[in-house]
Amino acid sequence: PKDLRFFKRVQDAVFKTARITAFGATRRPGVRPQDDANLQALVEAGSPVVTIFGKSWDFHVTTAIGTTLEENLAMIGDSVAYLLKHFEEVIYDAEHFFDGFKRNPDYALRTLLAAEAAGAHCLVLCDTNGGSLPHEIAETIREVKRVVKPGTPLGIHAHNDVECGVANSLVAVGEGVNHVQGTINGYGERCGNANLVSIIPNVMVKMGLACIPRPNLRELRDVSRFVSELANRKPWQSQPYVGDSAFAHKGGIHVSAVLKHPETYEHMDPELVGNHRRVLVSELAGQSNILWKAREYGIDLDKNTPDARRILDMLKRLEDEGFQFEGAEASFELLMERALGNHRAYFELDGYRVIVEENNGDEEPVAEATVRLRVKGIPEHTAASGNGPVNALDHALRKALEEFYPNLKEMSLLDYKVRILDESKGTGAKTRVLITSGDGDETWGTVGVADNIIEASWQALVDSIEYKLRRDEKRGRR
Missing domain, CATH: 3.30.160.270 (Alpha-isopropylmalate synthase LeuA, regulatory domain)
Structure with missing residues (x-):
């Protein structure tokens, strides 16, 4: 009931680029699509797109759902054909496809062909257990493309159990896949899903492919933070592209070089994804760090005066005593003001x-x-x-x-x-x-x-x- 209420409410929502999809399984063994409760619930959702998942691994067919291999093929084809009568678009998720292909490639491919023959608009290859490596993903996709009709849209659904969720998704895109499933910040079961916050800029900036509207890329950090807040999860400081440390510089030599040209120690402009450059202060800092922070804080500090050196010496002495300012920049700003004689005591x-x-x-x-x-x-x-x-x-x-x-x-x-x-x-x-x-x-x-x-x-x-x-x-x- 709660899911149906959501879909009823969202029917009146207006989206610029997103499309809502209902998600469920193929019909049950021995049950007609029109009599299957799960398929009927999908129809009642009334979304423009529906995504269904079916079994690709023969081991799962016989062990998990306890039916025959032929009945499973019929379940896939019947479900896709039935849903096409009610939806603009039907996406088929081939669950456990890569594991199934390793054990019984012929049967795994037959499940895809069953969905394709029934009219599925996209065939999504799922690494459900998250154990595949990039070279396995690439080789399998090439085999799939030899079997399905030329131009059939393919998708990838990767998990991060071996820390390859993003890599596997990018390899798939490189092999011609144009539908990528993932989650913001990679949140998901077990070790998480493929992280869209990394995939999107990789596809757009590094691979030069169209993905989301270009201006929206600058909202990536804000979206990542928003979802973290909704999930009540602390943002990952070292998250690629959008984390606080993604474009942070500590060593004095690094900062000096970045001041001359950012490309010396940055792989891209952080503002493209809504992030910004950060210069950290620590015992590894040099005079360039101090001058950068002064400019950031709006403090007038001349590099030709001994003030920067005095502040740097004070910083290193305090860090030797146990202070650490990387997570306490407000204290460092006040330290600079005190060292320069600009501090006002409010009490x-x-x-x-x-x-x-x-x-x-x-x-x-x-x-x-x-x-x-x-x-x-x-x-x-x-x-x-x-x-x-x-x-x-x-x-x-x-x-x-x-x-x-x-x-x-x-x-x-x-x-x-x-x-x-x-x-x-x-x-x-x-x-x-x-x-x-x-x-x-x-x-x-x-x-x-x-x-x-x-x-x-x-x-x-x-x-x-x-x-x-x-x-x-x-x-x-x-």
């Missing part, structure tokens, strides 16, 4: 205290934080509780500041990570805290390092708030 700390108290073994421990600040010369002394010491400290700090800076109410802590830097020291080890914050318009990362986890958290919290206030002030907000 001054007089002191803070955190207490965790357990009154009764049957109750959760209570965390309470007290903060003493001076804001614009006015002393503030606030206390707040939380579901942990860091949460309580965050609440107390905001409570003290929001009266003076109401825009802090927009801000929230999105992620909190703790890393023990020297595990051999056990509970006495130095701790690095990474905090991700956001306000609906932007997200930013900050870092703190200390022997005390509360102090490390305080450093990251303060940087997070100061970054928000500084950014809003630059934009004319208070």
